[in-house]
Every structure is written in structure tokens, then in C-alpha cells.
Amino acid sequence: MQDDHLPVWLPRLALQGGPRFLQIADALQAAVEDGSLKPGDRLPPQRHLAAQLDVDLTTITRAYDEARRRHLLEGRGARGTYVAAPKVELTSVLDLSMNTPPPPEGVDFDDMLKQGLSQVLMRADTELLMTYHLGGGSDSDRKAGAKWLEPMFGALDSRQVVVCPGAQAAIAALILALTAPGDVILAEPASYPGLRTAATQFGRRIMAVETDQQGMVPEALEQACRQHQPGLVYLNPTLQNPTAITMGERRRQEIASIARRCNVRIVEDDPYWLLAEAPPPPIATLAPEQVYYISTLSKCLTPGLRVAFVLIRDPHERERFLVALRSFALMVAPLTAALATQWIFDGTADRLMAGIRQEARLRHRMARDILAGRYSGAGDGLHVWLELPGYWSSSQLARAAESEGIAVTPAQAFATGSVSVNAIRISLGSIKDRARLRAGLQRLSQLLARRPESPNAAVV
Numbered sequence: 001m002q003d004d005h006l007p008v009w010l011p012r013l014a015l016q017g018g019p020r021f022l023q024i025a026d027a028l029q030a031a032v033e034d035g036s037l038k039p040g041d042r043l044p045p046q047r048h049l050a051a052q053l054d055v056d057l058t059t060i061t062r063a064y065d066e067a068r069r070r071h072l073l074e075g076r077g078a079r080g081t082y083v084a085a086p087k088v089e090l091t092s093v094l095d096l097s098m099n100t101p102p103p104p105e106g107v108d109f110d111d112m113l114k115q116g117l118s119q120v121l122m123r124a125d126t127e128l129l130m131t132y133h134l135g136g137g138s139d140s141d142r143k144a145g146a147k148w149l150e151p152m153f154g155a156l157d158s159r160q161v162v163v164c165p166g167a168q169a170a171i172a173a174l175i176l177a178l179t180a181p182g183d184v185i186l187a188e189p190a191s192y193p194g195l196r197t198a199a200t201q202f203g204r205r206i207m208a209v210e211t212d213q214q215g216m217v218p219e220a221l222e223q224a225c226r227q228h229q230p231g232l233v234y235l236n237p238t239l240q241n242p243t244a245i246t247m248g249e250r251r252r253q254e255i256a257s258i259a260r261r262c263n264v265r266i267v268e269d270d271p272y273w274l275l276a277e278a279p280p281p282p283i284a285t286l287a288p289e290q291v292y293y294i295s296t297l298s299k300c301l302t303p304g305l306r307v308a309f310v311l312i313r314d315p316h317e318r319e320r321f322l323v324a325l326r327s328f329a330l331m332v333a334p335l336t337a338a339l340a341t342q343w344i345f346d347g348t349a350d351r352l353m354a355g356i357r358q359e360a361r362l363r364h365r366m367a368r369d370i371l372a373g374r375y376s377g378a379g380d381g382l383h384v385w386l387e388l389p390g391y392w393s394s395s396q397l398a399r400a401a402e403s404e405g406i407a408v409t410p411a412q413a414f415a416t417g418s419v420s421v422n423a424i425r426i427s428l429g430s431i432k433d434r435a436r437l438r439a440g441l442q443r444l445s446q447l448l449a450r451r452p453e454s455p456n457a458a459v460v
Helices: 020-034 046-053 057-069 109-123 139-148 167-178 193-201 218-228 249-262 315-326 334-346 348-374 394-403 434-449
Strands: 073-075 081-083 161-164 184-187 205-208 232-235 266-269 291-296 308-311 383-387 423-427
Touching: 020 057, 046 057, 057 073, 057 109, 109 334, 109 348, 139 161, 139 334, 161 167, 161 315, 167 193, 167 232, 167 266, 167 291, 167 308, 167 315, 184 193, 184 218, 193 205, 218 249, 334 348, 348 383, 348 434, 394 423, 394 434
Parallel strands: 184 205, 184 232, 232 266, 266 291
Antiparallel strands: 073 081, 161 308, 291 308, 383 423
């Protein structure tokens, strides 16, 4: 039975109100925000509060830990726990430039991480977690990769899956393994910047192939293949970065036919497939001998895992890939890989991804409402590609946004050749708090509605 004499800031716990420790932490935050609790106020001892609320001590400890994580409380040793002074924000930049998964509502990521690591340490040989792994992932990690890829491919032989320290490492290793200095890599005119970075470092040339609203144009691709004899074609066909275009199934079939006909290999970088609403089958299902498929956990779960799975069906090609990979990235950190494997097998990855998918769609709806006629997103995924009115150039708008505390990415950052589109990419996941995201989008919308200041304006 709950005590009738509760602290004034703490409401009675609701049976259907979610985890009790979060109810307590939320009540603390509300009391700090409305002034019921002020900096320097001492909180009740944890055992006292647990008795008042008729909950166990662990619940109160978790609530206080969560409140500390929100910078609401500070411990002062034996003197107790006190309301912290407001945290001074050293930066007010609203970051709409980084494609990271949004934090899902109602998911206690800290607890998920602690439980996952606890399970890993309980079940794994600690020595194996602290030594070298040279085979592109342990047997368990490759089986986890095969399970991760099941929605795209169905049942897979886990020996065909290579575990990599992120998609960027996988792209770089494929370039090294499958091309030679001076070779051409075909890509879309606006493409993932990491491709250009790796290709430039390795002395390969990127050439842009014409696109339309379905992605790379088949006739233009075939002509480029016959003209340049490319070492690779790079594609990001689902919720493409940066344009957010998803290539339709018929177009994928046409691309696969060209790959077979011209005997050209495709790197299918597909980080957003699992976030998309009913995406078409990967190109790798249509031309399995021509396509190297990459799926990263960074965009669907969290960048901190730094794990990507690469599907390479030919054993000789896999070995060439591993040799290239080891030249600059020996392995995935075993502890990280073990955590990813644990989450994939125990269902945590699916639960986290479902929450991220739902949160991303809520954020797209927000962007659609605020940006009105300018919104051209797909309704899911992590970003919006916003074509600009003629009076703004993308670099000019990015600079103006930066001066107002907003970071966006201009089209030039994605160009594989001359920039032919005047647009910016807006990332919807990198701002944790939804209210701050709304504020950033509103400020950006207001900026878009204004014409830029004249470069000849007086400076005082």
C-alpha cells in the first residue's frame, strides 16, 4: 500500500503508466522544469522513498540513475542526493546533418545495453573476447549475420557471410579486392560520400551515370559499362543516400540483366532496407553471382556497434575480400561483434529496430507537416532530400543555416561529378529530442521562405 504522505513532486504510480523507474524519473524531471524542485534541494534517501512507494530498492536506484543521466541529480556522498544545477549547453547547434537512427520512444537503451553485455560476459569465453579473430567473424557471428539477412534473402549459408567493422570498411575492401588503380567505378551523380573518399585514396576514378526518379537509368548504365569497362558499379537502391529514392523491382531486374550481360560487378550498399516500407528484393537476389551485398547495423540499430555483414557467395572472392580487409581493418572488435550477435539471436535487435522504424516514421510526418510543399521524403528511413527554391544555392543555404545554429548537408557533399541538383539532405535521427527536432525544422522552414541577404549588404 502506498504511503499517503508522498513528496509533493511525486505522483502516485500508475499500473499502466510504463516502467515504474521511468515514471519516477519523469516526475522528477517535471518537478525540476516547473520549479517544484530547485537546484540544491535534497531528495529522500532511496530506501525511504522505496518504502513510501512500496517498490523495491532497485526501482528507486534505477530511477535516480536515469535522472542523473538526464543531468537532473548529483550525488554528494554521505550527504545524499541533490537536484543538480542546470546543465550549461556549450553548443546550441541543431544537427540535421548526420544520418543516425533516432532514439525509439519507450526503449530503455541503457538497460538494453547492460543486459546484453551481461549475457555476453556470462556466456562467452572472456579470453576469446580479448584476442584476434582473423576469419571475418566467428562462426556464431556469421550465423547471426545470416539471420540478419534472412528478411532479404531467406535462409543463407553462414559461410557466405563476412563480418566487417562497418560498411565503410566493407566498401573500401571491395574496391581494393575487385579493382586496380586507375579503374572506373560507376555511381549515381549524388552518392554516399564514403565511396568517393575510399576511391580517391586508392587511385580509382568515379564516373556518374544518369538517374531518374527510379534511380540509375538502365540505358545509361549499359552505355557506360561498354564505354568505360568499369571495375565496379556502386548502388544504394533502397532509400538512397542522399535522394531517398527507392529503385523499383522492374528497374532492379533491368540493372541485374545489364550486370550479367556486361559481366560487371555491383556493390549493393543497402543500409536502409530493413527500415523501408515493403522494399523490393535486393538486386543481389536477381544476380547473385554479380552482386556483393552490404547490410550495416549502424543505420538500423546504433552506429556504436560498428558491425556490417557482407554477402559474398564465391569462396575465392571472399578470400580476396578478407585479404584486402585485413590490410587496414583486421577485425571487428570481438566484444562488439558478440553484443550484436547476442541482440540478433535474443530478439533485442528486432525490438530496437521496430522502435526506430516507428520513431523514424513519426519524424517524417513531422517533417512533412512543417516543410509542407517542399517535403519530398519517402515517409520512412532517416533522411529527406530537399530541393531548394532558385534563390538559394545549397552551399549558401547550408552556411546561412549554420549561422542560425542548424547543421544540414549540401548537395556538393554527395557529388560524384559536377553538381546538377540544388538540394540539401536533412537527417531526422541525429537530434535525440523530438521537440528540438521540431524547432530545428521550423527554423529551417522559416529560413527557406526568406531570400538570402544581398552579398553587398553593409557590414557594421
